[in-house]
Amino acid sequence: MLRNDHFDVDELGEVFDETDRLLADASIRLAMRLDPGELEVSADLYRALLLLAKAVRHNHAAVDLDPAVFGRLLEELWTTRDDDGQLVFVGDHVDAEALSNALITADPRLVGREALESDAVGPGGPPIVLSTAGGAGRYITIRRYAAAECAIANRLLASVEDVSVVGADDVPLPTAAQLEGFADSGRLSPQVSDFLNRAVTRSVSVLTGGPGTGKTTAIATLLRSMGMVARERGRPFRVAICAPTAKAAVRMREALDQAFGERGMVEFAEELLIDPNSGSVHRLLEIRPDASVSRVELHCDLVIVDEVSMLEMTLLDQLLRCAGDSHVILVGDPDQLVSVEVGAVLRDIVEAGSSPGSPLESIVTRLVTSHRSNEAIVQLAQAINAGSMDEVTAALAAHPTKLRRSVTPAEQLGSVVESAKAIRAQAEAGNIDGALDLLGRQVVLCGNREGDWSVAWWRAKVEEALARTATSVEVSGRFAVGTPLMVLKNEQSATKELAERLSNGDVGVVCQTDVGPEAYFLPGGDSPRHRPLLVIDEATPAWSFTIHKSQGSEYERVIVSLPASTNRILTKELLYTAVTRAKHEVVIVGNDEVLAAALTTTVQRVSGLTERLVVRTA
Numbered sequence: 068m069l070r071n072d073h074f075d076v077d078e079l080g081e082v083f084d085e086t087d088r089l090l091a092d093a094s095i096r097l098a099m100r101l102d103p104g105e106l107e108v109s110a111d112l113y114r115a116l117l118l119l120a121k122a123v124r125h126n127h128a129a130v131d132l133d134p135a136v137f138g139r140l141l142e143e144l145w146t147t148r149d150d151d152g153q154l155v156f157v158g159d160h161v162d163a164e165a166l167s168n169a170l171i172t173a174d175p176r177l178v179g180r181e182a183l184e185s186d187a188v189g190p191g192g193p194p195i196v197l198s199t200a201g202g203a204g205r206y207i208t209i210r211r212y213a214a215a216e217c218a219i220a221n222r223l224l225a226s227v228e229d230v231s232v233v234g235a236d237d238v239p240l241p242t243a244a245q246l247e248g249f250a251d252s253g254r255l256s257p258q259v260s261d262f263l264n265r266a267v268t269r270s271v272s273v274l275t276g277g278p279g280t281g282k283t284t285a286i287a288t289l290l291r292s293m294g295m296v297a298r299e300r301g302r303p304f305r306v307a308i309c310a311p312t313a314k315a316a317v318r319m320r321e322a323l324d325q326a327f328g329e330r331g332m333v334e335f336a337e338e339l340l341i342d343p344n345s346g347s348v349h350r351l352l353e354i355r356p357d358a359s360v361s362r363v364e365l366h367c368d369l370v371i372v373d374e375v376s377m378l379e380m381t382l383l384d385q386l387l388r389c390a391g392d393s394h395v396i397l398v399g400d401p402d403q404l405v406s407v408e409v410g411a412v413l414r415d416i417v418e419a420g421s422s423p424g425s426p427l428e429s430i431v432t433r434l435v436t437s438h439r440s441n442e443a444i445v446q447l448a449q450a451i452n453a454g455s456m457d458e459v460t461a462a463l464a465a466h467p468t469k470l471r472r473s474v475t476p477a478e479q480l481g482s483v484v485e486s487a488k489a490i491r492a493q494a495e496a497g498n499i500d501g502a503l504d505l506l507g508r509q510v511v512l513c514g515n516r517e518g519d520w521s522v523a524w525w526r527a528k529v530e531e532a533l534a535r536t537a538t539s540v541e542v543s544g545r546f547a548v549g550t551p552l553m554v555l556k557n558e559q560s561a562t563k564e565l566a567e568r569l570s571n572g573d574v575g576v577v578c579q580t581d582v583g584p585e586a587y588f589l590p591g592g593d594s595p596r597h598r599p600l601l602v603i604d605e606a607t608p609a610w611s612f613t614i615h616k617s618q619g620s621e622y623e624r625v626i627v628s629l630p631a632s633t634n635r636i637l638t639k640e641l642l643y644t645a646v647t648r649a650k651h652e653v654v655i656v657g658n659d660e661v662l663a664a665a666l667t668t669t670v671q672r673v674s675g676l677t678e679r680l681v682v683r684t685a
Contacts, residue, residue: 079114079117081147081157082117082121082144082145082146082147082157082158083117083120083121084124086120086124087117087120087121087124088117088120090116090119090120090123090209091113091116091117091119091120093194094116094177094194094195094209095108095116095177097194098174098176098177098193098194098195099176101176101192101193102176106174106176106177107174108177109169111162111165111166111168111169112169112170112173114161114166114169115166115167115169115170115207116195118130118140118141118144118145118166119170119195119207119208119209121144122140122144122673123209123212123409125143125144126405126406126408126409126410126672127140127409127671127672127673127674128208128212128215128216128380128409128410128672128673128674128675128676129198129206129207129208129212129213129673129674129675130170130206130207130208130673131205131206131673132167132170132171132204132205132206132207133205134163134164134167136673137163137166137167138163139671140673141158141161141163141166142156142158143635143671145157145158145161146158153634154635167204170195170197170204170207171197171204173195175193176193177193177194177195178193178195178196178197178207179192179193179195179196179197179210180196180197180199180204181196181197181198181199181213181217182198182199182200183198183199183200183205183206183675183678183679183682183683184200184682184683185217186217186220186221186683187217188210188213188214188216188217189214190210190211190214192210193210194209194210195207195208195209195210196208196209196210196213198213198675198679200678200682205675205678206673206674206675206678208674208675211381212380212381212409212410212674213675214384215380215381215383215384216380216674216675216676216679217679218384218387218388219380219383219384219387219412219676220676220679220680220683222270222271222387223271223416223427223430223680224426224680224683224684225270226269226270226271226272226430227269227426227427227429227430227684228426229270230268230269231268231269231270231392231394232267232268233392234304234305234367234368234369234392234393234394235305235365235366235367235368235391235392235393236366236392237392238302238304238368240267240293240304240368240394241267241292241293241296242267243260243263243264243267243268245292245296246263246267246288246289246292246293246296247260247263247292249291249292249295249296250263250288250291250292255288256281256436258432258433258434258435259281259284259285259288259432259434261432262274262285262289262432263285263288263289263292265429265430265432266289266369266394266396267394269394269429269430270392270393270394270395271387271394271395271396271397271430272394272395272396272397272430272431272432273375273396273397273398273413273416273417273420273430273431273432274286274396274397274398274399274432274434275398275399275400275401275413275417275431275432275433275434276400276433276434276435277400277402277434277435277437277445277448277452277647278400278437278445278448278647279437279438279445280434280435280436280437280438281434281436281438282398282399282400282434283319283322283323283326284326284438285432285434286323286326286371286396286398287323287326287327289369289396290306290323290327290332290335290339290369291327291335293306293338293339293368293369294334294335294338294339295338297335297338297339298335298338303337303338303339303340304338304339304340304368304369305340305342305366305367305368305369306339306340306341306342306345306367306368306369306370306371307341307342307344307345307351307365307367307369307370307371307393308320308323308341308342308345308371308373309345309346309347309348309350309351309370309371309372309373310347310348310372310373310374310377310619311347311348311374311375311377311378311379311382311406312347312374312377312570312571312572312618312619313346313347313350313557313568313570313571314570314571314572314573314619315373315374315377315618315619316345316346316347316373316570317346317568317570317573318619318620319371319373319374319619320332320345321590342365342367346568347557347570348372348378348382348386349382351363351365351370351386352385352386352389354385360385361385361388361389363389364389364391365389365390365391365393366391366393367390367393368393368394369393369394369395369396370386370390370393370394370395370396371396371398372386372395372396372397372398373398373399374398374399374403374618374619375397375398375399375412375413376399376400376401376403376404376405376406376411376413376414377399377403377404377405377406377618378399378406378412378413379406379408379409379410379412380406380409380410380412380674380676381409382408383412397413397416399413401413401414401417401418402452402640402643403618403640403643403644403647404614404615404618404640404641404644404670405640405670405672410672410674410676411670411672411674412674412676414672415674415676415677415680416431416676416677416680417431417433418677419676419677419680419681419684422681422684425680425681425684426684427680427684441469441649441650441651442466443462443465443466443469443470443653444469444470444646444647444649444650444651444653446462446465446466447459447462447463447466447470447646447653448643448646448647450462451639451642451643451646451666452639452643454639454666454667454669455666456659456662456663456666459662459666463655468652469651469652469653470652470653470655471652471653471654471655472654472655472656473654473655473656474656474657474658475520475656475658476520476524476525476528476628476656479511479626479654479656480528482509483509483511483525483528483529483610483626484528484529484532484533486505486508486509487529487532487533487549487551487610488533488536489505490502490505490506490549490551490576491533491547491548491549491550492549493505493549493578494548494549494576494577494578494579495548495549495579496579497578497579497580497581498578499578499580499587499595499597502549502576502578502587503575503576503587503589503590503595506551506574506575506576506589507589507590507622507623508622508623508624509622509623509624509625509626510611510612510617510620510622510624510625510626510648511525511610511611511612511626511628512611512612512613512614512617512625512626512627512628512645512648513525513611513612513613513614513628514613514614514627514628514629514630514634514636514637514641514665515613515630515634515636516613518630518631519630519631519632520628520629520630520631520656520657521628521630522611522612522613525610525611525628526608526610526611529610529611530608530610533549545600546577546586546600546606546608547577548577548578548579548584549576549577549578550576550577550608551574551575551576551608551609551610552574552575552576552577552586552603552606552607552608552609553572553573553574553606553607553608553609553612553616554569554570554571554572554573554574554575554588554603554605554606555571555605555606555607556571556604556605557569557570557571558570558604567596569588569596569598569603572616572618572619572620573588573589573596574588574589574609574612574620575587575588575589575595575596575597577600578597583599584600585597585598585599585600586598586599586600586603586606589620611628614627614641614644614645615641617644617645617648618644620648621648621649621650622648622649622650623649623650623651623652624649624651624652624653624654625645625646625648625649625652625653625654626654626656627642627645627646627653627654627655627656627657628656628657629642629655629656629657629661629662629665630657630661631657631658631661632661633660633661633664635668637661637664637665637668638665638668638669638670639665639666639667639668639669639670640669640670641665641670642662642665642666
């Protein structure tokens with residue numbers, strides 16, 4: 068079936084890694100199991116399979132066969148690293164047309180054809196799927212991603228066509244009029260009113276908007292109104308609240324408690340029964356590390372999913388399958404960073420809904436008015452979204468006290484070191500509230516983990532400065548009192564409520580207490596979460612951390628440290644996410660070349676979901 072002498076092993080070894088080969092070879096073996104016999108795999112076809120495997124490894128759900136797009140993907144992926152660690156394109160000799168034709172004409176046992184218009188792409192069949200539009204090849208993808216796209220499209224389009232007024236187990240949901248009555252309809256914006264209606268009449272609805280546009284307030288309005296209806300009826304509603312990460316789920320619960328008022332959501336503890344597995348999507352669906360498929364059936368009236376921009380495609384597919392008759396509300400900002408895994412489902416759905424005359428408009432609510440008092444950060448975020456260096460420059464000039472630029476970190480290093488010293492002093496004195504308050508005031512967010520002006524660079528500079536004035540020693544061989552920590556692993560606990568658990572990405576500080584050093588975590592308040600250092604499985608000093616790790620958090624002042632030179636990691640979405648973590652002040656550290664490159668680089672995630680939705684609603 069496959070002869071190694073077809074290929075330049077040295078060249079492929081530089082461009083592709085072992086996981087790419089494993090996926091390509093596994094696809095070939097699976098195809099032969101479907102119908103044993105000779106399977107011709109040309110050199111071009113094998114190279115194309117490797118390219119598809121690498122595309123998946125780079126979180127594309129598909130390979131677009133449009134010649135221009137295919138050529139750009141080839142430039143992105145047919146690369147090696149030079150002596151300086153920079154990616155260099157080495158595919159000048161590769162015939163892009165020959166690769167795409169090899170996939171289109173491949174043995175149907177290996178590459179099966181499925182129309183984008185189809186509603187029946189299943190998990191069984193040839194391992195590779197050629198998705199067609201009007202009979203012409205359009206996308207190449209692994210079957211499980213094509214099946215996930217089709218299943219997601221089916222559920223969204225069913226929600227467009229069918230108006231559902233019941234939740235799980237045929238429990239009648241409130242009418243939109245009832246919700247608006249309890250929510251004081253005179254004070255509701257038209258967008259929030261539309262959202263309330265869609266939440267209780269559509270089995271899937273989407274709520275999008277940038278930071279400060281009121282997504283959490285809209286969800287709180289929905290839940291409070293449902294609580295009032297449940298109190299009047301004497302019958303509770305069941306609700307699940309989740310997010311792609313445990314940290315994001317905790318932040319949503321905290322934000323909802325704040326939006327509910329003094330007593331938080333506990334005010335409706337008997338009327339709104341929160342699913343005990345609420346938290347990360349994996350926890351809700353009971354997907355364990357040793358399993359990737361959920362067998363759970365969610366019997367909830369509402370399933371609310373926050374930060375959907377971070378949600379991986381096959382996980383959304385499973386969530387929608389497990390939701391059954393539950394009404395699912397997908398919440399997020401499509402302009403933020405996308406999932407660290409395959410796909411960009413929220414962006415795909417919103418893009419499909421933006422097509423002129425798209426019926427998906429009936430399930431998508433866009434909140435566009437920012438209610439944040441800090442107009443400077445809103446203006447900067449909008450300028451970044453526009454990808455305009457001129458607009459970013461204008462925003463910086465218009466708000467010099469709130470928005471700042473530093474060409475190098477030198478101007479900011481002093482303030483970061485002074486903040487670190489102040490945190491250490493409060494922690495050593497046992498002033499937990501003071502240490503946490505200072506920790507939440509300022510953060511350094513970096514585009515890179517390594518290199519100049521990266522997480523490692525800032526950590527080295529701060530620790531070097533602190534060592535010169537050290538007043539404490541390391542505790543238990545791990546972290547000194549006054550050290551900010553970031554948790555790297557979700558805490559597994561059957562006895563702690565969601566809001567009490569530690570999540571991957573939580574940030575705290577080691578403080579001196581009467582019983583010895585302990586780590587206390589943000590947010591502060593009356594009873595901040597705290598743990599002895601020995602029970603924290605995995606953590607790292609958090610003098611700075613990556614922008615990815617900051618999603619779902621807010622700080623008074625954010626220093627955005629861009630790399631010293633341009634690289635492919637730095638994108639408009641990354642910069643937008645970093646800037647919108649700030650409540651009051653932003654400092655962007657980086658030269659004009661790097662900033663301009665970030666503004667013109669967007670995260671490209673290829674999938675067929677948008678086109679699948681568009682062609683089926685045309």
